[in-house]
Amino acid sequence: VEMKEVVTIEVGQAGLQLGNTVWEQYCAEYDIDNAGKQKVANSKNGEFRVFFEEATSDQFVPRNLAIDSEPSVIEEIKTGSFATMFKNEFLLSGNEDAANIFARGYNSIGRQMIDDVNDRLRKLLDMCDNMMGFMIYHSVGGGTGSGLGSLLLEHLAVNYRKKAKIGFEVYPSSNLSTCMVEPYNATLATHWLLDHTDVSLVLDNEAIYSICLNKLHISKPDASNVNRLIAKVISSMTSSLRFKRELDADLNEYQTNLVSFPRLHFMTTAMSPLISKMDNVTTDFNDIQILTGECLNPANWLVQYTTFDPLEDKYMAISLYYRGNVQSKEANHTVQWLKDQNKVVLTEFPVTGFKIGLDEISAAILETDDIAAFNKNVVMISNNTAIPRMFNKRVIQNFDVLYSQQAFIHWYTREEMEEGELTEAREDLAFLEKDYKDVLIERLTDDYTDDINTTDEGYF
Numbered sequence: 001v002e003m004k005e006v007v008t009i010e011v012g013q014a015g016l017q018l019g020n021t022v023w024e025q026y027c028a029e030y031d032i033d034n035a036g037k038q039k040v041a042n043s044k045n046g047e048f049r050v051f052f053e054e055a056t057s058d059q060f061v062p063r064n065l066a067i068d069s070e071p072s073v074i075e076e077i078k079t080g081s082f083a084t085m086f087k088n089e090f091l092l093s094g095n096e097d098a099a100n101i102f103a104r105g106y107n108s109i110g111r112q113m114i115d116d117v118n119d120r121l122r123k124l125l126d127m128c129d130n131m132m133g134f135m136i137y138h139s140v141g142g143g144t145g146s147g148l149g150s151l152l153l154e155h156l157a158v159n160y161r162k163k164a165k166i167g168f169e170v171y172p173s174s175n176l177s178t179c180m181v182e183p184y185n186a187t188l189a190t191h192w193l194l195d196h197t198d199v200s201l202v203l204d205n206e207a208i209y210s211i212c213l214n215k216l217h218i219s220k221p222d223a224s225n226v227n228r229l230i231a232k233v234i235s236s237m238t239s240s241l242r243f244k245r246e247l248d249a250d251l252n253e254y255q256t257n258l259v260s261f262p263r264l265h266f267m268t269t270a271m272s273p274l275i276s277k278m279d280n281v282t283t284d285f286n287d288i289q290i291l292t293g294e295c296l297n298p299a300n301w302l303v304q305y306t307t308f309d310p311l312e313d314k315y316m317a318i319s320l321y322y323r324g325n326v327q328s329k330e331a332n333h334t335v336q337w338l339k340d341q342n343k344v345v346l347t348e349f350p351v352t353g354f355k356i357g358l359d360e361i362s363a364a365i366l367e368t369d370d371i372a373a374f375n376k377n378v379v380m381i382s383n384n385t386a387i388p389r390m391f392n393k394r395v396i397q398n399f400d401v402l403y404s405q406q407a408f409i410h411w412y413t414r415e416e417m418e419e420g421e422l423t424e425a426r427e428d429l430a431f432l433e434k435d436y437k438d439v440l441i442e443r444l445t446d447d448y449t450d451d452i453n454t455t456d457e458g459y460f
């Protein structure tokens, strides 16, 4: 059978660290050890080759390109517990960092690195039969993931126009923040994402940090606690690609199921159960309704909107991925219940609606995880019209404070960026907010009728 592969790209510190946490999760679920060896030879548990290249029999190499402007995080990988799993050729680092400035990542670092990046990507693609597309991990607040990441996305758009591009974007939180100009970087990167990813998972460090603090009782959460939670969500989201050999399992599905208007592709994600190992309670859920209700509670979301009104904040689309022993009948009943109880209110038009994924293989719980083991779980990926409130709170308001003082603008102009690019990006975010509002008052529909997706397979 022809294989359909996915290539992963990690850019910058957050990208590398998050990406590798996801690889750790995938390996645990496939029973692959840190050297890329299957622990039990030939135990064909799922479809490895979508995400891994089978180098020799039972030896698997992630289809992964790691890119950083400076060598330290890459060195950690080369000497860390996954040292032998990745090939050095695909661990790419420059030798000066992007100093947390988008313009530097995009321009000078970009110029130094982009040819090598393109070259390595070609090599990765040569090892694929029929690559479906890319998953890209990066933060928007720093300089490399944000700036070099945006340049990379531009190149992907030109070189691999028809391939799916799914972004996993870490948004800044004041609790984990490393620099003053994150609002500028995040604004610029989001402006690029609007045109260059098909689907973007908004990973709001602030929200995930709160989950670690409040639900998992970690007194001082760090990036690794946050990454491990995100990895659980991504694991459930991709399990149909990794385990089921369904003919229609395709990377394009996310866009088809979740996005009606190309720009409005910023997803809200959540999972349940979220119970701390420290709580010492049983987490065997039999009631799918309770499990799902939890998942739709903003306390479980990886994005914070500041406020949420389930009647006003409507969904354009929502996918629920169940893992463990969940019957489709139970899932269908639950969807009906969600609608009847107004826990999920869909926009009037266009209705891409609900999509359910079922996978009997549970998500692996690692020793290092903070959450308690479970027999079933559910992950939500949804396109909610309230997402601009997060952009506002986390990015735009802070941008406006800095910009009104003309603070740090010379850091950007010094790196070959015109001030106009900053204001243009800022305006674009204002338009985005308006576009989401227009969906609620049904004004967007006329211009966009050609883009409305009409697939109705699997919807309820």
Ligand code: GDP
Pocket (backbone or CB within 6 Å): 011, 012, 013, 014, 015, 017, 018, 098, 099, 100, 138, 139, 140, 141, 142, 143, 144, 145, 146, 170, 171, 172, 173, 176, 177, 178, 182, 205, 223, 224, 226, 227
């Ligand atoms: P870059 O290497 O220049 O792209 O810079 P970073 O990726 O370190 O970007 C800084 C932003 O990413 C800040 O908002 C950090 O809080 C966040 N960050 C850094 N490392 C991690 C990580 O491993 N996980 C998460 N979730 N966020 C991170």
